[in-house]
Amino acid sequence: MSQKIRIAARLRPRLEGEVDDGGIQVCHAVDQSGSSSSSAANTSGAGNISGFSGRSYISVQNPRVPGQLFNFPFSSCYDQNSSQEEIFVNDVQPMIDIVYSGVTVTIFAYGVTSSGKTHTMQGTKAEPGVIPRAVRSLFLKKAEYAQYQVTLSASYMEIYKDEAYDLLVNRESAPKLPVRENDAGLVFVANLSSIPIDSVEQFDRIYAQATKNRSVGATNLNRASSRSHAVLTIEVAMVDVRQHMTRTGKINLVDLAGSENNKHTGNDSVRMAESAAINKSLTALGQVVHALNKGHSRIPYRDSKLTRILQDALGGSSVGLLICNIAPGTKFRQDTLNTLNFASRTKNIANKPVVNERDNRPVPKPHFAALNVPQQPISTKPFQPLPTNLVQPTAANSENIMPLAVDVCQPQPLPKSRKERRSGRPSMVPVPQPRSSRPSSAAFPTGSFNFQSIYQPFGGTMASGSASASSSAGPSGAATSGLSEKEIDERISKAVEMEVARRLEEREKERLRELEEERRLSVGQEALASTSASQPRSAKNSPARLVSGSVSRSGSTSAHGTPSRSGSKRRVPSKSPRRDTIAKERDEIQPAQAIPPGILTPLLKRHKDLDEQLSLRLHELERKYEQGNKEAQLASVLSPVSKKKTGKAYVSLARAHSEKGDLQVALDLYRKAESYVPENIKLKERWILFVVHVFLNAVSHHGVVS
Numbered sequence: 001m002s003q004k005i006r007i008a009a010r011l012r013p014r015l016e017g018e019v020d021d022g023g024i025q026v027c028h029a030v031d032q033s034g035s036s037s038s039s040a041a042n043t044s045g046a047g048n049i050s051g052f053s054g055r056s057y058i059s060v061q062n063p064r065v066p067g068q069l070f071n072f073p074f075s076s077c078y079d080q081n082s083s084q085e086e087i088f089v090n091d092v093q094p095m096i097d098i099v100y101s102g103v104t105v106t107i108f109a110y111g112v113t114s115s116g117k118t119h120t121m122q123g124t125k126a127e128p129g130v131i132p133r134a135v136r137s138l139f140l141k142k143a144e145y146a147q148y149q150v151t152l153s154a155s156y157m158e159i160y161k162d163e164a165y166d167l168l169v170n171r172e173s174a175p176k177l178p179v180r181e182n183d184a185g186l187v188f189v190a191n192l193s194s195i196p197i198d199s200v201e202q203f204d205r206i207y208a209q210a211t212k213n214r215s216v217g218a219t220n221l222n223r224a225s226s227r228s229h230a231v232l233t234i235e236v237a238m239v240d241v242r243q244h245m246t247r248t249g250k251i252n253l254v255d256l257a258g259s260e261n262n263k264h265t266g267n268d269s270v271r272m273a274e275s276a277a278i279n280k281s282l283t284a285l286g287q288v289v290h291a292l293n294k295g296h297s298r299i300p301y302r303d304s305k306l307t308r309i310l311q312d313a314l315g316g317s318s319v320g321l322l323i324c325n326i327a328p329g330t331k332f333r334q335d336t337l338n339t340l341n342f343a344s345r346t347k348n349i350a351n352k353p354v355v356n357e358r359d360n361r362p363v364p365k366p367h368f369a370a371l372n373v374p375q376q377p378i379s380t381k382p383f384q385p386l387p388t389n390l391v392q393p394t395a396a397n398s399e400n401i402m403p404l405a406v407d408v409c410q411p412q413p414l415p416k417s418r419k420e421r422r423s424g425r426p427s428m429v430p431v432p433q434p435r436s437s438r439p440s441s442a443a444f445p446t447g448s449f450n451f452q453s454i455y456q457p458f459g460g461t462m463a464s465g466s467a468s469a470s471s472s473a474g475p476s477g478a479a480t481s482g483l484s485e486k487e488i489d490e491r492i493s494k495a496v497e498m499e500v501a502r503r504l505e506e507r508e509k510e511r512l513r514e515l516e517e518e519r520r521l522s523v524g525q526e527a528l529a530s531t532s533a534s535q536p537r538s539a540k541n542s543p544a545r546l547v548s549g550s551v552s553r554s555g556s557t558s559a560h561g562t563p564s565r566s567g568s569k570r571r572v573p574s575k576s577p578r579r580d581t582i583a584k585e586r587d588e589i590q591p592a593q594a595i596p597p598g599i600l601t602p603l604l605k606r607h608k609d610l611d612e613q614l615s616l617r618l619h620e621l622e623r624k625y626e627q628g629n630k631e632a633q634l635a636s637v638l639s640p641v642s643k644k645k646t647g648k649a650y651v652s653l654a655r656a657h658s659e660k661g662d663l664q665v666a667l668d669l670y671r672k673a674e675s676y677v678p679e680n681i682k683l684k685e686r687w688i689l690f691v692v693h694v695f696l697n698a699v700s701h702h703g704v705v706s
């Protein structure tokens with residue numbers, strides 16, 4: 001079932017010194033009495049107004065044609081007086097329930113620079129924003145899922161000048177992170193660390209420290225302007241031990257950098273370069289939204305890291321909420337219109353949310369959690385929106401949200417490292433004293449900033465933790481060991497391949513052990529059968545009904561019917577369901593008459609033969625299935641690089657065999673190659689041509705096709 005991206009628009013209050021001609025109004029369409037209302041500075045926000053049954057919209061005066069108004073209707077519209085609490089309760093709290101249903105939710109704040117995105121997402125100590133409130137709510141909700149083992153973990157990154165960086169590691173040593181795609185087409189940032197979080201307090205500590213790692217700089221429009229897009233992800237894993245299922249929900253909280261009009265920013269060359277990258281990525285975002293709206297077959301997700309990373313939120317499988325921030329200042333008017341147009345287009349995008357669930361019974365899996373490859377859900381089912389009573393926030397929920405202790409400090413000047421100069425990600429710029437004193441900025445405590453202390457809590461703790469290879473593959477490992485990304489990839493691939501081989505071998509051994517066990521049991525049963533046949537029994541123990549329909553002794557047994565002989569009460573443990581059924585039937589048979597010795601021997605023999613035939617056939621089928629699946633199993637656990645390499649190797653082998661004329665072998669090798677790189681269309685075409693070639697060859701040689 002598809003679900004459109006929800007849009008909430010928020011007009012921030014006028015800042016001191018800002019020229020506001022009142023050209024932007026937050027209006028609420030028809031109320032119950034049929035009249036409409038607009039909310040200027042004195043009216044309360046959409047969330048507080050009771051009785052409005054219609055929609056709300058933002059009305060903006062055309063800066064070029066006086067008197068002309070543009071109206072932008074959205075699901076929620078908040079005016080200057082709206083509180084952080086209202087926005088959270090109305091629009092974000094329902095998303096928390098969705099996360100717990102195993103779905104990915106993406107909330108992103110969009111708007112021109114200084115429109116209030118960071119204020120909305122992060123907020124201040126006095127006015128905490130969406131992020132800290134969402135985390136609190138996630139923890140509160142955890143208590144409702146007592147039947148699951150629920151764990152929360154966090155990752156946090158920024159996209160600065162089209163490169164992804166981990167914000168949970170020391171800024172000085174944070175490498176650029178590659179963006180990759182898994183087999184299911186899900187895009188992920190490789191080597192991004194993820195920290196298990198046990199409490200709100202722990203999250204606050206980590207988040208406050210990580211926030212200081214973000215690239216922030218001063219411009220004429222915003223003294224603490226975000227120079228990067230920041231993506232905080234909280235993953236909620238719910239393990240149902242009894243059902244062997246793991247359900248994974250996620251919430252991505254995205255604070256985008258604002259679009260900038262460099263006529264107003266007064267940017268220097270560094271800021272200009274950042275600004276160009278910000279505007280470019282936002283243009284790419286606009287183009288993705290445009291292409292989705294127009295139903296284009298090619299969506300340009302690959303045009304920027306931002307759009308690649310947000311791919312799942314735009315036309316993908318997550319539930320989306322766009323918070324569109326707008327500034328009242330006249331100098332932003334044209335940008336505000338652009339922002340609202342973008343939001344209007346975005347609201348038409350339909351996602352297809354799915355519930356991510358996977359079976360967690362043990363299957364061969366390598367220890368390469370450090371790769372941070374998102375596990376492919378074994379089953380994803382379409383997400384059914386929750387019933388309204390579940391998605392509606394309750395008073396209890398909102399009241400339970402405690403005042404926060406997020407210590408979001410102003411960024412401090414840092415020495416520029418050699419690495420930084422190379423990567424072009426400068427240390428954060430000293431933020432000048434505010435030109436005007438503003439109530440919210442007073443809430444920003446300043447203080448000295450110790451990288452050592454930031455690094456400590458994160459040291460060595462990776463996403464899924466247990467990986468033995470993680471220390472060398474994790475971000476910190478990569479930075480300290482001096483290995484190149486390629487070398488790390490190669491090492492991991494090798495380790496994975498070895499692990500896969502080891503596990504396959506283990507499985508094979510286990511299968512052989514089971515076979516041996518089966519064999520021993522059937523020998524035991526044979527012995528028992530011959531004992532039963534040769535020894536005189538009481539009528540009570542006679543297994544006459546074993547050969548249903550074929551035994552007719554003095555007319556006392558009918559086809560499937562009337563019991564005339566009872567089975568032995570001694571049951572031979574059997575793995576075969578058929579044997580179990582027979583034994584059960586045998587146990588149910590009531591005593592009738594004793595059978596003379598020897599009469600059952602041929603019947604039991606026949607039964608044993610049938611059993612053996614069946615068991616052989618099953619093993620043969622299992623063997624074929626195992627073989628057929630070997631490649632698929634291997635392929636499913638290899639990294640994309642290893643898969644490509646293995647696929648290539650099989651193709652070369654297939655070619656060599658084809659040249660030698662071993663067409664059947666070559667065909668098999670092509671099939672194997674294809675199972676490693678199923679997405680390779682060229683290979684598929686080549687394989688089909690080859691099949692045709694083999695077919696024609698067979699026809700010309702034998703005149704028939706088998």
Ligand SMILES: Nc1ncnc2c1ncn2[C@@H]1O[C@H](COP(=O)(O)OP(=O)(O)OP(=O)(O)O)[C@@H](O)[C@H]1O
Pocket residue numbers: 011012013015111112113114115116117118119120222224225226227256257258259325438440441
């Ligand atoms: N709803 C609000 N109430 C009070 N102050 C606000 C509100 N929204 C924003 N502000 C103030 O406006 C200023 C700019 O806000 P903010 O830094 O959040 O903008 P931004 O959109 O994140 O900018 P940039 O894209 O440059 O990072 C800040 O000083 C912030 O405190």
